[in-house]
Amino acid sequence: MTTTTTATTLEIEEVTKSFGGTRAVDGVSLTAGRGVIGLLGPNGAGKTTLLRMVATVLAPDAGRLRLLGLDPSDPAQRTEIRRRLGYLPQSPGLYPGFTPFDLVDYVAVLKEHTDREWRREECRRVLGSVGLEDVMHRRIRKLSGGMRQRVALAAAMVGGPELLVLDEPANGLDPEQRLQLRSLLAQVPTVLMSTHNISEVAALCQGVYVVFSGRVRFSGTPAELAGLAAGRVWEDDSQDPRAIRSWVTATGAFRHLGEPPAGAQVVAPTLDDGYLLLAREEHR
Numbered sequence: 001m002t003t004t005t006t007a008t009t010l011e012i013e014e015v016t017k018s019f020g021g022t023r024a025v026d027g028v029s030l031t032a033g034r035g036v037i038g039l040l041g042p043n044g045a046g047k048t049t050l051l052r053m054v055a056t057v058l059a060p061d062a063g064r065l066r067l068l069g070l071d072p073s074d075p076a077q078r079t080e081i082r083r084r085l086g087y088l089p090q091s092p093g094l095y096p097g098f099t100p101f102d103l104v105d106y107v108a109v110l111k112e113h114t115d116r117e118w119r120r121e122e123c124r125r126v127l128g129s130v131g132l133e134d135v136m137h138r139r140i141r142k143l144s145g146g147m148r149q150r151v152a153l154a155a156a157m158v159g160g161p162e163l164l165v166l167d168e169p170a171n172g173l174d175p176e177q178r179l180q181l182r183s184l185l186a187q188v189p190t191v192l193m194s195t196h197n198i199s200e201v202a203a204l205c206q207g208v209y210v211v212f213s214g215r216v217r218f219s220g221t222p223a224e225l226a227g228l229a230a231g232r233v234w235e236d237d238s239q240d241p242r243a244i245r246s247w248v249t250a251t252g253a254f255r256h257l258g259e260p261p262a263g264a265q266v267v268a269p270t271l272d273d274g275y276l277l278l279a280r281e282e283h284r
Ligand SMILES: Nc1ncnc2c1ncn2[C@@H]1O[C@H](COP(=O)(O)OP(=O)(O)OP(=O)(O)O)[C@@H](O)[C@H]1O
Pocket: 019, 020, 022, 023, 024, 041, 042, 043, 044, 045, 046, 047, 048, 049, 050, 090
């Protein structure tokens, strides 16, 4: 097995995918080397469609993908990519009659790991890494939602992938398991993940892409995303009609986005502010 990680593990160039009349992904380019890249965007923005193409589940209509230095449109190279890639779908279809152990073992077989003894050790390792060692021989249908999500996460981690594609991985995870997810991701050279949780991006990601209507509207570091709103956030104790967007914070103060009026109490921007400002400009 090749273990070289190229400088850019992931190269996406002008990729497009339509479903009937819907252009779900519309000329997206993205590159990633080592580290965790986050994908943000509203419901229907095209995140899952993009991730499915990166996971080689779906072929693009146009554009070019290079994964781990290989071309997924070539069947032989696609097989090699699948062996070295882990994928957690948004709604993982787990076989409810399987146990977590059976399921992870099955994924290992699909990845052509033929050594039974090795597979057994590997199943124990990945299920242990998501804290499921105690339930690995129970039927999946008897597990809680968060536990099922962790089974799917374990399946994505089997064989130590070089590239991990995660569609809303923290969905349903309790706070402790969310923390655990961080150390799990630290074991993988390159991770591309979608999330609706902006604080997760701040905690986990070195790079972030924001997608609206199938197009990349922002790419940069989390700090740069927050920086979009620098000097454009202020707080006071009442509504301000001059703001392009206002909301009430946990302390009961009003937080405003836009051009602050003279004398306003300008505050440091967060990632949420940067994202909301982008979203606002998108809908104007
Ligand atoms: N298999 C499909 N058939 C038809 N339309 C689809 C299909 N998959 C996605 N779409 C459409 O493509 C667009 C993008 O969907 P996608 O699931 O990629 O969005 P998303 O960003 O993952 O949204 P969410 O945050 O809700 O998960 C939507 O308009 C959706 O209705």
